[in-house]
Amino acid sequence: MSQVAAVAEQERTVEDLTDRLSDYLDSSRINQVRRAYYYAEQAHEGQMRRSGERYITHPLAVATILADMRLDHQSLMAAMLHDVIEDTGIPKDALVEQFGDSVAELVDGVSKLTQIEFRTRAEAQAENFQKMTLAMARDIRVIIVKLADRLHNMRTLGPMPYEKRQRIATETLDIYAPIANRLGMHRVCTELEDLGFASLYPMRARYISKAVSKLRGSHREIIDDIRGRLEEKLQQRDLPGRILGREKHLNSIYNKMKFRHKSFHEIMDVYAFRIITDTEDDCYRILGAVHSLYKPLPGRFKDYIAMPKANGYQSLHTTLFGMHVNIEIQIRTEEMEQIANDGIAAHWMYKHEQSPVTSANQKRVDRWVQGLMEMRERADDSLEFIEHVKTDLFPDEVYVFTPRGKILELPSGATPVDFAYAIHTDIGNACVACRINRNLGSLSQTLQSGQTVEVITAPNARPNPAWLSFVVTAKARSSIRHALKAQRRTESVELGKTLLKKSLHGFGQKLSDLGQKQINAVVKHNQVANFDDLLGDIGLGNRMSYLIARQLVAGEPGAETSSLDVGKVPDDGEHKRGAVTIRGTEGLLVRFASCCKPIPGDPVVGVMDSGHGLVIHSDTCPRLPESTEDRAHLTHLKWAKDITDEFSVELRVELERQRGVIAEVASAVAVADGNIERINVEEQNARLSVVSLVVHVNGRRHLARVMRRIRNIRAVTHITRIRS
Known part of the structure; x- marks a missing residue:
């Protein structure tokens, strides 16, 4: 041209x-x-x-x-x-x-x-x-x-x-x-x-595409027949409506074949029609008319007019069985049709009419965009942000009610924690339990459409990291991560301060005695923004509290090697006088080693795990370093006196095989106020069995009481605590 x-x-x-x-x-x-x-x-x-x-x-x-x-x-x-x-x-x-x-x-x-x-x-x-x-x-x-x-x-x-x-x-x-x-x-x-x-x-x-064209040609008569019967029924009832065939698009067919494992003929054997009418009232009248023509399939009716989808889509959906095939029908008004096709873009078409449907649609979009902005502010980087957003872009909605009757739309698979965050971030962060249809429910259970959900909150409650394994909404996931990061930051600073105080104690100094000039010099030397950042690094295990204490005591960070012996570590007595007290509930940055499973009463030491905080080991754990020099860098710990929390302990019980002996073991644990988490029985031979038992106890004395009760059972020949 x-x-x-x-x-x-x-x-x-x-x-x-x-x-x-x-x-x-x-x-x-x-x-x-x-x-x-x-x-x-x-x-x-x-x-x-x-x-x-x-x-x-x-x-x-x-x-x-x-x-x-x-x-x-x-x-x-x-x-x-x-x-x-x-x-x-x-x-x-x-x-x-x-x-x-x-x-x-x-x-x-x-x-x-x-x-x-x-x-x-x-x-x-x-x-x-x-x-x-x-x-x-x-x-x-x-x-x-x-x-x-x-x-x-x-x-x-x-x-x-x-x-x-x-x-x-x-x-x-x-x-x-x-x-x-x-x-x-x-x-x-x-x-x-x-x-x-x-x-x-x-x-x-x-x-x-070829297969669809071929099949459409061979099914033309059935499609025309169904359309003719639907038109006749609408004329009989004097109902306005134009009937359109609905084409299935290629990507949708492919995804159903790939992910739902449906055959091509299974997908294409459903005949789909759309009926466009004048008013909302006509939609429900037409629904009654088509149900009188063909039998509706149970559980396949959806009313998206009363409860629109998150993107503003409105329509009645029903599936009928007639002429030996399934017939899918969508019924909607002209305005709903425009909004179904053009969504938020239809807002400008109807703007001069101030349509309630388009204004509701606009509010939904505004809410969604506002949610995106909140997530963007919380995300550490763009890749984390897009991970949250992608979950939010593929919603199959469930509709649940607040106790006051307000409807909330959530993605399929949503839990009460997702519901709590959908109401408000602060409610999600403070959530401790829930009621579903007035009965206490689990925070991890999947919600179903029509349920009424009530969130129970508590002051000072914090999100549980385990929630990340079951929440499905992007808002919940990003809010939990954001709260955990803030919690982790607070806890790392607190733990760092505790460890630094203990190390300073070994040098005969107190944190409160140090001058601001000394602290500023050490902060500058370690190239961090402020003292809290330095404490946070100690708490996370990225810096050694002993070295920072030595720098603070030396006064001039660059000259600490001349004023103090580099290899000198405060002796064991000094360490123990400054031992860190632990309760077992310190939060995200204190955890118990799975290799030795310490419980209150066991002599314990702490190992700083870079980036993850303090790991508590029994002081006889085989994984601890053996050399005196390496052991000098362990954090000496002592247990608080008033611990009431429960700790898991594994026991190995050898016993003679007798009728009802497992029940006796369970009873003995219960009498000693212990709780059984798990019990596993292995047959050793025709005469002996080995029982692996995980029980909850609140300390070493409690464990001794549980073991004594089990040992008193006549059939028990041996009992030991398993450390790894």
């Missing part, structure tokens, strides 16, 4: 766009869109796409996609100009002068999503998503323009090199399609998914 012909073709396309816009925009706004087009055309003059077309064809196509969604004139202008800042060197200020602040901000927002280069692909996706979140928070239209941009790029991906095609298709399926789904933009989402699938797996896509 010659340059003149290409320009003529372009003019025709601009006129086509103008005709579409005249359906819903006034002439002054259409002229602003045209002006943006001519400005972009001039800016991109001489630039070509890889396909050989003039570059301006791309912004024009993006604007046309948005026009089909009936988006506002500013979004269309931003679509025309979205590559101007990035590709032509025209500054944002020039766009402000020409088209105003709103349009310039939109263009700048879209441009920033793809500007930075990254070291790894995962980092690129994550960083882009962080920027996308900020852009969405400022103006949700940024992401709508970006989705239209990505859609046209996917439609014209062919001329790109193979590796770039694969990267763009993967990013589309991982990031852009799920965002479109979360914003309720079903039409864009399904096309992005199909284009991404076809690009990644071209042979599979062609095979499924």
Whole structure:
């Protein structure tokens, strides 16, 4: 095609766009869109796409996609100009002068999503998503323009090199399609998914597409017959409604075959129809009509009108059995249909009418974007942020009630802890128990739609690290991690202070006696921001308390070797006078070694584990160092006197095989106020058995009482405590 012909073709396309816009925009706004087009055309003059077309064809196509969604004139202008800042060197200020602040901000927002280069692909996706979140928070239209941009790029991906095609298709399926789904933009989402699938797996896509066409042809009569009966039933009841066939898209078919292990014919043997009507009331009347025509399948009815999905989707879903096949039917109003297809984009179409459906949809999106902003602030890095977000992008909802009757939508598999964090972060952090339908329930149990959940909180309660193994919402996961990091920080500083005090005691000094000048010099020497950071490092095991104490006592950190003997460690007596008292409930940074399983009363020492805090060992543990020099760096510990917590101990009991002897052992433990956690019986031979027993005791004396009770059983021949 010659340059003149290409320009003529372009003019025709601009006129086509103008005709579409005249359906819903006034002439002054259409002229602003045209002006943006001519400005972009001039800016991109001489630039070509890889396909050989003039570059301006791309912004024009993006604007046309948005026009089909009936988006506002500013979004269309931003679509025309979205590559101007990035590709032509025209500054944002020039766009402000020409088209105003709103349009310039939109263009700048879209441009920033793809500007930075990254070291790894995962980092690129994550960083882009962080920027996308900020852009969405400022103006949700940024992401709508970006989705239209990505859609046209996917439609014209062919001329790109193979590796770039694969990267763009993967990013589309991982990031852009799920965002479109979360914003309720079903039409864009399904096309992005199909284009991404076809690009990644071209042979599979062609095979499924051919199979679908072939099957559709052979089933035409059945489809027409069902449609005819549905139309007849609506006419009989005098109900308004147009009936559409619903096509299954390729990516959806492939995923069902791959992940749900369904055969192609199993998926395609379901006939899907959509009935579009006038009012919400008509939806329920049509539901009654179709149920009188074919029998509904139990458990397959869903009312998304009364309880919309998280992305604003509303419809009645029912599955019927008729003519020896399953028939899936969705029933919705025209406005629900528009919102199901275009999601948040439909908000601008209905804006002048102040529709309650679109305003509710807008609130949902605002809530979601606000949640993303909170997660972004809590995440340590962009990869952690995107890990949280990806979970949030694939929700299959359950609907549960607060005690006051408010409905909360949560992803499938959500637990009461997810529910608590969905209400408020502080409620999640303080959660200790829950009631489900007024009965006490487990915090880890999966919630079902229709349940009423009440969260029980306690002052000073803290999140449990074990919650991370079962929560499913991104908000819960990021909030727990954030709280645990803060808790870990507090505990590491406290433990570091305790250990430093103990080491200073060995040098005959107290922390309170040290001058601020001494402390500042040591902080500077160790290249940390402040004294708390230094204490935190000691508590985490990244620095030795003895060395920091020596630096503090020496006064001049660089000169401590001359004033003190490097090899000198305070003798054992000094260590014990400054022994650290432990209760066993110190939190995240004090844990008990699994190799020797110490309990209160056992002589114990602490080993600093770099980055993880203090590990408590029995002082006879074979894993402890043997040389005097290495043992000098162990932390000497003593138990607090008033410990009431329980500790697990494993016992090995050898006994003669007799009827009821296991019950006797269990009874003996109970009489001694012990609790059995686990019991395992191994047959040694025809006469003897070995019982492995894990019991809970609160100290060494309690353990002695339990063992004495077991030893008094006539059948028991030997009992020992297992340390490893």
